[in-house]
Amino acid sequence: MSESVVSAVGHDELAALKFVALAGARAGPVKISCSDLAGRLDASNQTASRRLQRLEEVGHVDRDVVADGQWVSLTESGEAALHREYSHYRRIFEGTDPSTVELDGVITSGMGEGRHYISLSGYMEQFEERLGYEPFPGTLNVDLDEESVRSRSAVSSLSGIPIDGWEDEERTFGPATCYAATVEYGGDAAETAHIIVPERTHHDETQLEVIAPVRLRDALGLEDGDVVTVSVEAVR
Numbered sequence: 001m002s003e004s005v006v007s008a009v010g011h012d013e014l015a016a017l018k019f020v021a022l023a024g025a026r027a028g029p030v031k032i033s034c035s036d037l038a039g040r041l042d043a044s045n046q047t048a049s050r051r052l053q054r055l056e057e058v059g060h061v062d063r064d065v066v067a068d069g070q071w072v073s074l075t076e077s078g079e080a081a082l083h084r085e086y087s088h089y090r091r092i093f094e095g096t097d098p099s100t101v102e103l104d105g106v107i108t109s110g111m112g113e114g115r116h117y118i119s120l121s122g123y124m125e126q127f128e129e130r131l132g133y134e135p136f137p138g139t140l141n142v143d144l145d146e147e148s149v150r151s152r153s154a155v156s157s158l159s160g161i162p163i164d165g166w167e168d169e170e171r172t173f174g175p176a177t178c179y180a181a182t183v184e185y186g187g188d189a190a191e192t193a194h195i196i197v198p199e200r201t202h203h204d205e206t207q208l209e210v211i212a213p214v215r216l217r218d219a220l221g222l223e224d225g226d227v228v229t230v231s232v233e234a235v236r
């Protein structure tokens with residue numbers, strides 16, 4: 001998905017996307033008739049149909065057109081687009097702290113190396129001393145959406161907690177930086193967590209790694225594919 005895709009859906013398409021989600025398309029395909037959608041959007045049937053087509057083109061919905069309507073389901077990117085709107089309303093009504101950076105992404109499984117690195121005593125002792133807890137052995141990997149990949153650059157301007165590199169008899173281990181964060185999913189939040197940015201990593205800037213004292217998949221009921229919001233804080 002390129003930047004043009006994100007900006008290519010305007011408010012009209014987002015209104016159609018919201019209608020589709022309200023009809024239940026987050027849980028799976030729902031049957032939508034263009035005349036219902038048209039009525040809701042105060043537009044012609046043709047316009048309503050074009051909006052759905054556009055949403056499919058940018059990958060926000062999957063569609064199966066049948067004789068008397070179409071089955072429409074929300075994709076991960078469609079859910080992320082609505083989630084951004086939701087974050088904006090939260091900022092309006094709940095006054096989210098502007099010194100936080102909100103990042104949205106999808107839970108993924110990685111290479112299973114996070115567990116190894118987090119467990120090493122050279123890191124673990126620093127986590128306990130500087131973060132105030134012993135992290136669950138592993139990193140929760142979040143595949144950021146396009147907009148969040150861009151906003152991620154703001155994280156480096158927040159004040160992070162340095163984790164020093166170290167060495168044993170065999171090799172050196174690189175430094176990392178931690179930033180206090182909250183992980184939100186489906187109305188629940190894990191408030192004690194940090195994103196960790198290792199200097200040496202296999203991941204690029206599209207992957208966020210989160211550590212916490214608890215296994216976040218259990219605490220928040222997370223599975224691969226779920227969309228979460230990670231709010232990274234300036235200081236805690």
Ligand SMILES: Cc1cc2nc3c(=O)[nH]c(=O)nc-3n(C[C@H](O)[C@H](O)[C@H](O)COP(=O)(O)O)c2cc1C
Nearest residue numbers: 110111112113114117139173174198200201202203
């Ligand atoms: C605290 C910490 C330190 C790391 N140090 C190194 C390192 O020294 N060299 C290296 O190749 N990768 C290092 N990594 C990165 C891992 O190799 C890997 O990119 C990633 O963290 C594990 O991701 P996974 O969740 O996909 O298993 C480190 C990761 C963490 C969390």
Ligand SMILES: Nc1ccn([C@@H]2O[C@H](COP(=O)(O)OP(=O)(O)O)[C@@H](O)[C@H]2O)c(=O)n1
Nearest residue numbers: 110111112114115138139140212215216217
């Ligand atoms: N605080 C944490 C850290 C890791 N995890 C999960 O614990 C498992 C082990 O982490 P890992 O970094 O070794 O594995 P992958 O991220 O490579 O899949 C993964 O399933 C992570 O998603 C978690 O749920 N909560």
Ligand SMILES: [Mg+2]
Nearest residue numbers: 110114139140
């Ligand atoms: Mg991981």
